[in-house]
Amino acid sequence: MKVALITRRLEQRTLLALLLTALVAVSVVSLLVGAGTVSPSQALSMLLGNENSEAYFVVWELRAPRTLIGIAVGMALGVSGALLQAVARNPLAEPGLLGVSAGAAFAVALALVLGASAASLRISVAQVGALVGCLCVLGVARWRGVGNDPIRLVLAGAAFSALLGAMTSMILLFDQRSADEVRFWVIGSLAGRRLEDLWAVLPSMAFCTVLIALIARPLSALALGERMASGLGHHPQLIRAMVVLCVALLVGAATAIAGPIIFVGLVVPFIARAFAGPDIRRTLWFCLPIGPLIILAADIISRVVVSPSELPLGVLTALCGAPVLIAAVRARRLPML
Amino acid sequence: MSLSMPPRCLKTEFRKQDTAALLFSAPSIKAADEVSVIPPTGYWRWSGRGTSILIERRAVWVNTGLLLALLLAGIAYLCLGSLTLDPREVISALAGQGDMMTGFMVQELRLPRLVAACLTGGAFALAGILMQTLARNRLATPGIIGIDNGATAFAVASVVGMSVSLAPSAMALTGAVTAAVLTFGLAAGSGTQGYRFIVAGIGVGAVFGAITQLLLARVAIDTANAAYPWTVGSLNARSGGSVQLLGIGLMLGFVAALALARSLTILRFSEATANGLGVNAKARRVQILLLSVVLTALAVAVAGPVGMVGLIGPEIARALSTPRHVPVVAATLAGALVMVLADLAGRTLLAPIELPVGIVTAIIGGPWLLWILMRPQRSHA
């Protein structure tokens, strides 16, 4: 029994290492492949030391920031999905589906129309919007037992995001000037995002990392139920509040950089749980490579399929995420996390 | 109750009287009997020569009221806009009198759009109430379970010219059928009553929504921009042909729905009960599904996915009506009314900017949907 556990641990270590290798490989591909005129072989020869100013510009100024942003966004969305699912005890709780991303997008659109434009301001606004969205959804979940039924909660979230989406569209129509600025961003994508945005969100992401490290243990105790967790000496209310804060900061940051991208927070923990089992700490570890892997893979595909133009990233994540949602719903018994 | 009473009190004395005589006497309708017939509470009865027709009073009032409201909303719709007209001017313009400019404004611009609004609203709401009844699920409207999105994706394919020369209506129909087959196929086994069915439908809708985006991303930016308002639901981008097609479809569909009304009422019970009452539930449900899908597709071909009307219209109709029937007529009228008012609001509230009607209905319908979800669950002891 114990031996089996250890080998399983070992297997998981190997698996994690494999995933990290895959991530590195995908990152390299992400540097090499693009919608533009620089071919993979040109980019490769440049990386190997040959002079090519056009390739240099495209790879280091366009594709490298894009890859870095993809990694950050993937990690943030994957981890926040796993956290939200653990705290809502609902395998379908996804920041995009439940309206957290829509809250962030709405807040940014509102702020832009009201005259804000600085990049850093946009991030904090998005984070506040995500927080409000998160609180709304969890408030709904506690209301009259809506949250006891995972599927009902998802429906409420979908209705809430649809509403926020319509309001965002309305704001955009209302103000043509900011519309042009926002419309580009309101469709989730990694194309043309600025590296400065990434630097601007790094502090809050670092803060979240520390916070998650602190609450991971009590959070896994929370999976045993609120009473059990208090019995083990934890404070469920406090843990929940901190998780909500983390989710809001992470989703807000990711949305501020890349725009709303849905279904990633559903798919990533779904796969991670398949590898890691039910324990939230191990799931979080697995989310770290899987999230960027999926985002980068989707991004690469989005550059290639309709080349020379590009596909919004959200389209691809929806195409692969919706079947996962349907499969999860069709499963006879939805495990309560 | 059972705790506070001794069991003896629960024993019910059934009347022994002339029940046997009642059961076994051959039914006979005599003229003398006719006099003593009292219509059930809330109905008018019209009878003569072996026929008897019941008319629900409430339904008459509700439908008349909705029709009047629709008429008023229609006049307001023709009056208001970039150029505000007097109701008298509108009426004389409709009669073909008055000055040229007003005549053009009313007859060529606003009236066709009003007609399109009424037809699409009616069709969406009728399709909505049919689907809800068929699935025995208040949330199962074509808009929510992905059928609108399926129709939109296929219709966009024809608009952006993916080497398809078929009319948008035909393409929308293909898409709607595909989405319906997917959603109902995926729900097979788990039934259509629970929330699972709805979420599966949302998933299907998300796939088709993504396909729409993908199609738009593939074409030139101008074509995409032209198709955009239509993908969120707008009466701006309608083509005359698809409106005519919708008019014919709605007329036939409405008659078919009326013919199905009695079965619809029974189908609200479980399948077994419906069969026990002599309704061939399976066959009827296929007919109703087909009707609902066709109506949705024709309406989407005109206005894009304004699916929320399919939720709001039936909700209003049910709130106004009694639970004795499925309010098919009231839902159609309420849908048309909502669509006319929503498009009027979209045209005038933020003028000169025009809000697509799909956004207006989403903003009204979203909270409504949330409210439905938040209601306490109905419990069955």
Added chain:
Amino acid sequence: MNNFRTPPTLATEALDMGYGTRRVIDGLDVALPSAKVTAIVGPNGCGKSTLLAGLARLHKPDGGNVLLNGEDIQRLPSRQLATQLALLPQEAIAPEGLTVTELIRFGRQPHQGWLRQWSAEDQRVVQHALTAAGLENLADRPIDALSGGQRQRAWIAMTIAQQTPLLLLDEPTSALDLGHQIEVFELVRHLAGHGRTVVMVLHDLASACRYADHLIAMCDGKIIDQGAPATVVTPQLVRKLYQVDCTLLSDPDTGSPLLANVRRATEPA
């Protein structure tokens, strides 16, 4: 119109039924006695509810026939069947807000049409159904506001209004407490006393003994024994059906068998 004077006959002929590849009922031949209360009993999964679904044409047989008055029911039009045979499914759900009378009126549906929506006959039958089920005082009460027993009686009243000589009930008392169970059973006896053929699937052997004229004991999709409860129910049968031993007594009032000292079987059946 239906001839109520000659009692209807309902029978099966080499009936096979199942779900997918799983066979639940295998070559079953049974004739249901007219104007009597028949109870179908057996352990969980023995096929008793499936048999009832087959008799009511809810579930298509894989082989064999269900014969109503000698005719295959698969060939009968839905509406004609509904004037011959009424069914109360196990979990009947009514649309929200319907009152008792409104529910009962739905029972008239098979007799009505677009041009014949409410006749003197309809009025009389609905009134009779209300009286027969003892619901006159609750006529305008919403279904949701009734107690379990009252609600079940309202549903049975709907099937009474259907005026069918045959009535099939699927576990009519499964969710009711003892008092409410007795309400329903006495109504059933009352109906059979006036010439209806009632067939019900029952979970509880004791109430089947008490209220049925005819007992059909099923196990693994086959009929083990059938007949009057007093002759059919033996300790051997009870052991075969439920793997329990018991002592059988005779009810001093009615003479129907009573099960006492029920315990787990000590030897295999």
